[in-house]
Amino acid sequence: LSFMRFVDDGSGVWNGCMDSFTEWFSGVRSICRDQYGLDLTHEAQAINSYAQFLDIQFKFNYGKLTTDIYRKPTDANRYLQYSSCHPKHTFPSIVYSQALRYRRIINDDELFELRLTELREFFIGSSYPSSIVDEILGKVKGTPRVLEYKDKSAQNGAFCPTTWITTYGEGFQEAKDKATELNRALALSATWIPIQPKDMIKVVPRRAPNLKDLLFKRKAIALDSTRPKGTLPCTDTSVIRRGAKCQCCQLVSGSDSVQSNEIVVKTSGGNCKSSNIIYAATCTLCSANNVYVGKTVQTLHERVNAHRASFYKILSNDSVTEIDIDDGNILGYHLFTVHNLSNRSDFNVSYKFDIITYVNPSTIRVTEQFYIDKLKSHMPFGLNQIDSV
Numbered sequence: 074l075s076f077m078r079f080v081d082d083g084s085g086v087w088n089g090c091m092d093s094f095t096e097w098f099s100g101v102r103s104i105c106r107d108q109y110g111l112d113l114t115h116e117a118q119a120i121n122s123y124a125q126f127l128d129i130q131f132k133f134n135y136g137k138l139t140t141d142i143y144r145k146p147t148d149a150n151r152y153l154q155y156s157s158c159h160p161k162h163t164f165p166s167i168v169y170s171q172a173l174r175y176r177r178i179i180n181d182d183e184l185f186e187l188r189l190t191e192l193r194e195f196f197i198g199s200s201y202p203s204s205i206v207d208e209i210l211g212k213v214k215g216t217p218r219v220l221e222y223k224d225k226s227a228q229n230g231a232f233c234p235t236t237w238i239t240t241y242g243e244g245f246q247e248a249k250d251k252a253t254e255l256n257r258a259l260a261l262s263a264t265w266i267p268i269q270p271k272d273m274i275k276v277v278p279r280r281a282p283n284l285k286d287l288l289f290k291r292k293a294i295a296l297d298s299t300r301p302k303g304t305l306p307c308t309d310t311s312v313i314r315r316g317a318k319c320q321c322c323q324l325v326s327g328s329d330s331v332q333s334n335e336i337v338v339k340t341s342g343g344n345c346k347s348s349n350i351i352y353a354a355t356c357t358l359c360s361a362n363n364v365y366v367g368k369t370v371q372t373l374h375e376r377v378n379a380h381r382a383s384f385y386k387i388l389s390n391d392s393v394t395e396i397d398i399d400d401g402n403i404l405g406y407h408l409f410t411v412h413n414l415s416n417r418s419d420f421n422v423s424y425k426f427d428i429i430t431y432v433n434p435s436t437i438r439v440t441e442q443f444y445i446d447k448l449k450s451h452m453p454f455g456l457n458q459i460d461s462v
Contacts, residue, residue, distance in 0.1 A: 084126035086133075091117060129178055140180045142188055155200040158443070161443050168196055168206055172213040175218060189214070204438050234275040241278035252276045278287035302329040304428045307345035307374065320381070321345040321374035326425035331355065333364035333448040333455060343428040351377070351429045351441050354404055356456065358412050358423055364448055365404060365456035368441040370434050377426060380404045384420045398458065407456055 087094045098115055105111040116124070123141065128162040130143040144150065152171075171192060179335035189210050196206045228249040239248050252274045252395055259265050259273050322345055331338050331353040343350065349370050356363040361431045369376040385404030389406075397408050408414040408423055450457045 082127060086120070087117075090326070110211065112454075128174075138180070139184075140178055141173055141184060142178050150195040150198070152196060152199045152201075155202070158161065159292060161439075163448060164201065165205060165209055167441065168201065168209045169213065172210050176213055176216060176218055180218070186214075188290075195339060202442055205442060209437060234272050237274055237276045239276060240277055241281065245276075245278060249276045253299060298431060302340055302342050303327040304340060304342075304347075304373070304426065305344045318419070319345055319374055321377045321426070323421060324377060324424060324426050325373075326355070326427050328425075331427050331448070333366065333450055334362070336448050338429060338444065340427045341430050343373070343431075345377075346372050347428055347431070348372045349434055349437070350431055351437070351444055353427045353429055353444075354380070354456070355425045355427070356404075356423060357425060358408075362454050363456065364450045366429070366441060366445045366450050367400070368432070368437045370437065373426065373428065380424075381420050384408060385417055388415055388417065400458070403456060403458060 087097075094117060096115070105113055118124040118132075118408040120133050123132045123143075125143045128143050129140055131138060131140045131372060133139070153159065153164070154168055166240055172189065175188050175192060179188055193203075193206055193210060194330045197203055237248065237252060239245060252272075255274050256272055265273065292326060304325040306324055306325055307319055325345065329340055331340060333353075338353075340353075341350075351366065351368050352372060352373060354367065357367075367376065383402035387402060387405045387409050404424065405420065408419055412419075412423070414423065429444055430440070445455075445457050449455065452458060
């Protein structure tokens, strides 16, 4: 044996009987203990039984290799709690990375489906919204199993220098001189001699505001800052029109912000006909903990009509319980149980709606969860259920 580096774990297949393997291992163990001061242990399994190596377990069935994920019996299968104060992109990344790890390790599709079902329950147990978990797991299921390492540096080809951004003025020339000194030292290192990049560290000045920046807000112009930020009625109430009136126009607040638990979020301009939105419903009868955050790819007035219809359904069947509550009828349930309202007209005088932001339908669930967490609108601090996404 030749030890080029320290390796504390290994696995393999022995082509022989158990006695011959035990005899061979005893000889190797004696050499390691006498010459290197290392002691070795082993665990041997039959060829058709799982053998563990790190987080993988494998076996052979009729000559076919089967690989599976390995978890220690003491593993609690708990992940970072969804209520933890981390950036919101952290949680989908954890789900995706764990699912992708399963995809790479497990080579049997049926076994992969079973392990993903178990993984889903682990994340649900850590308070992850089921819809976000299901969406990410569905994405990984459609991903092909790839084991090859992708060398990003070889793909990109061209060398990308490190940019040192600094304000132009006093100290700028000193920064350039220091970068030049560092580039010379790095160019002589064994790592960079084969590449021979021109500049590994590049000093870039940050441009100071000019007169145009001071006179015009280009970003505000691009976003049409003259447009009202509040959610407005889709029709002018002063104009007499034929046909049925929009029942949502009287429910939009027109406010430029939504406040919940001392958190203020600016609203986006729009009206009852706006679609692909994240919206907020505020109960005007409650003094606190009164905001619900929802999503819809339909128009706002269609979604409000659905909430209203759910309230009517609750009134027609007063035996509704908490078990029956979902994302669609939570507003009606709130009026019926908390405020003891039982008239059909009560809905239109109890809520105000605002458009928080516009979203792409592919990311609407993640964006909704972001604003639910930002406004802290989960019960009991708001009207959203824990699993309302």
